[in-house]
Amino acid sequence: MHTNSLIELDRSAYQNNIGFLKKTFGKKVIISSVVKGNAYGHGVQEFVSMAFECGVKHFSVFDVQEAKVVKTTLTNKATIMVMGLVQDEDLEWVIQNDVEFFVFDKSRLTNAMKVAKKLDRKAILHIEVETGMNRTGFDKKELNAVITYLKKEEQHLTFKGLCTHYAGAESIANYYRVDQQIKKFEEIYAFFCKNNLKPQIRHSACSAASIMFPQTRMDMVRIGIMQYGLWPSPEVFVTYLNSKKNKTDPLQRVxxxxxxxxxxxxxxxxxxxxxxxxxxxxxxxxxxxxxxxxxxxxxxxxxxxxxxxxxxxxxxxxxxxxxxxxxxxxxxxxxxxxxxxxxxxxxxxxxxxSVASFSDFSDQLNYELLTRISKAIPRKIIK
CATH class of the missing domain: 2.40.37.10 (Lyase, Ornithine Decarboxylase; Chain A, domain 1)
Structure with a gap:
């Protein structure tokens, strides 16, 4: 551990941010705290402890290693969802510990069923669908097979969520592309329902989408950068300000x-x-x-x-x-x-x-600067 610098996490600032987000999204919308990238450089262990004390009960991570850190920190007190990498050798731990995870290809779907059957437990799945990001997600032509498989193996698979991710909701330049993604996601959801298979929840919004496209809030929002007190982009901040009479920043840097x-x-x-x-x-x-x-x-x-x-x-x-x-x-x-x-x-x-000011002197994004802060620097919760 380095002793040459210190990261402080402001609990009262975080409580303020969560309060703002809950008020904005309403009581029915679940807030999933995205803590990938070492909680955006804030330190996973320290941050999730603070977030849980502030009332957050759902956490999203990228991979199983991050899920294990959250699990060790909070034991069984919160829901953990893996949005990215789950290697085959990790499936047993994931399913055994009721960790939820994205499924975006056939091999993960079938492997999840096999491991769940072996453990005599249900795998908790979030089916990710391709709507235009062209990264991960089932294509439309694969959906009939996915639906058939989920119905056939419902004894071993829980269809918890239907989800997607938007391609650049933080920029008005991507408005048409994101708008088309939203429409496609709604069509896919309707297709699942038409085939008598309805997810428990729908979720698609990151921080930017939740502000720029309020209709994407659905049942749950996956909030990363905003919970830390930062805006995804100046455009998102301006869009928020233009929607309010009070022209002040409601977020506080943590x-x-x-x-x-x-x-x-x-x-x-x-x-x-x-x-x-x-x-x-x-x-x-x-x-x-x-x-x-x-x-x-x-x-x-x-x-x-x-x-x-x-x-x-x-x-x-x-x-x-x-x-x-x-x-x-x-x-x-x-x-x-x-x-x-x-x-x-x-x-x-x-x-x-500010974190944003670094982009004035380099081409770094908020996200890039934060996630590059060394994990070896000690983190301390204040207030």
Whole structure:
């Protein structure tokens, strides 16, 4: 475990976000907390513990390894759903522990039945259908066979959900494509019902779709980025604001990332800082070295342009971001010294550095930055 920085998770901010989401979606819609990618960098164990205490009872993960972490953390207190990878050797654990999972091809469907039959337990399935994402999901031509199989093996298979995923609901540029997906999903649902096979729930919405296309909320929404206090894109945020009289952001950022100054030194005018010649001092400068680099998740693309907060002021990253360190300009901060707090994401005094701001200085997405934060950095729940 690293001791060079700390991730803080704000419980009151998360409670605020969940409260907003519940009010927006209504009491009948289940909120599934998406915690793939180490809970978007927040730390699965710490985050799901906090989320459960805030009333969340359903969690979505990408693979079985993530499901096991949630299961170990919460035992049998919550529903766990695997949206992606379930290898054949993991099916027994999944079914034995009543973990729900997406099924999007024939081999997984038949293997799930065989293992369920062997264990004398029911596999809890969510049938994913292809509506236009062209990634995973049963094609329309396969649905008759799927329906026949689910009916035939109902003793071993529980048809819990019918689901799909939208291709870029966060951008108005994808409006037509997503609109067509919604229509196709409704047609597929009607086809299942016509064949006397109705899922317990329907779900298709991620954070972006839940705001941009309210009709996609259905019985359950799979909410990732918004529960962490961030918007999927500026377009989604603007769409929300335009629908309300109150033009304020209802979400609060859950994560804060802090470190401390490791050393301070003087650099003369005309000298280069760090590897190579990407930054030359144009005046006498004071440089602070921070023990954070790209191995911790602070992208090398932020070399010579990233920002951190020290003593409530923004300081620019100068030189290349190294594997374990980076240097920042503190020339105008005479009071700065070794071990002073450095905020990489979060608020210090009157200023903030948001996760979204990183995209201003690089081509990183919110999601990319967060999920790249090292798992070895300790996470702490505050408030």
């Amino acid at each position: 994560i804060t990332w802090k470190s401390a100054i490791m050393s301070v030194k003087k650099v003369n005018s005309g000298e280069f800082i760090g590897y190579g010649t990407s930054f030359m001092a144009k005046r006498k400068m004071t440089i602070a070295t921070i023990p954070i680099g790209y191995c911790h998740g602070y992208s090398r693309s932020l070399s010579n342009q990233g920002r951190v907060l020290i003593h409530g002021q923004r300081c620019v990253v100068v030189g290349s971001v190294n594997m374990n360190m980076m240097t920042v300009d503190i020339t105008d901060l005479e009071m700065a010294k070794k071990e002073d707090e450095v905020v990489l994401i979060g608020t210090q005094k009157e200023l903030s550095i």
